[in-house]
Structures are given as structure tokens and as C-alpha cells.
Amino acid sequence: MSLEILTQIGGHEDVIQRFAHAWDTGEISPAMLLPMKGRIGTARLEEAVAGPRDVVSFLACGALRPALDAYFADCRSHLSDRLWVLGVCPFCGAPPGFADVTEGGQRRLACHMCGGSWVFPRLQCPFCGHQTAKDLVRLDAEEKEEGYFISACKQCHGYIKELDRRVRWNAGSALIEDWGSPHLDLVAVHAGYWRPIPSLIQLARGAG
């Protein structure tokens, strides 16, 4: 699915081909695709694929997700609420790609890398841990859509898109909702914020 998305955005066919080739020849291994501190995948992965970091990260997520999702399936239930308070996935170590406000009003961060999720404080930046309310801002689309918003941090300038599922009870999965709301990424980027898991907007810009 991530390959289809990338192909639709266009401009990255050469990177996709090199990635597929390096994968087939064993030049890149699954371990090279895993999250590292501050990035997705190793430096050697970027060298092997010779593409923009955002595109390589996106491919690494797409390539590993089905395997990781199945791998962690049995241990998901062992993570009880509020047991994990860091802004990286307790299963695979990736930064969150989206956030859901659940029926019970909890903020649940979603991992695009392995499909995991975990409860996280609503008034804390998942990227730098900052908790000062005045530095945590909420951005909306120009034409505000109920239930969708952006949480941004003035300290580290990270942002994450959020969906209030109490309002949007029939919305799609975190990944689908993330990919389906590039206009919100534009709002955040225009306001000077960044996100660690590449957005479709970043990938499209990389192509241009």
C-alpha cells in the first residue's frame, strides 16, 4: 500500500526500484529498517537506496509494518494504560505518526511502523516531553473540521495530527486518517512545525 501511495505521488520510481533491488539482493536487511535515535533506518540503508531520507523512511515503515504488526500481536495486550510514558513506541521504538482521542477521552499515540498504540498525557509534547501549557498549541485547518486538529510544541517545533473519535466515531484507522489529511500537514508546515514520520506532503515536495 505504501508503494502505491508513493507511486501515485510520483517522482520516486528510481528510489523504489533501488529499494526493491537492494532488498532482493540482501543488501538491505530488516534490521537496517528499524527506528534509530532521531531517524528511521540506518545510514547504510540511505546509502544503499540513495534517496531522500523522507522517502527511505516511508519505504522502511511500509516494508516492516506487516511483519512487525504480526510479530507484536500477542504482546499488545500486556501493555496496560499509562504504563508507558515515553513519546516513542513501546513495541518498536518509532516516534508516533498520529494521535487519537478515544471514547474515554484518553490521548492514544499511534505507531505507523508497527501498528501499535499507547496512552500518552494530553498536555505533553511526545517529541521533547515539554509540559508547559503555553508552549503547547493547537492549530486548525482554515476551514475547521470538527474532530480534527494539530497539536504543536513551541519548544521543539514538533507537531502531531489528532483525531477526536468521540466526534468522528466512524473515522478510519490512524494511518488512513493520517494519509487522508495532508491539508493539515500543510497548515503545520506553513506555521513552521515538523514531524519525525514523513507526511505525504513531505514526500510530494521531495518529488518536486
Ligand SMILES: [Zn+2]
Ligand atoms: Zn511501533
Ligand SMILES: [Zn+2]
Ligand atoms: Zn516538543
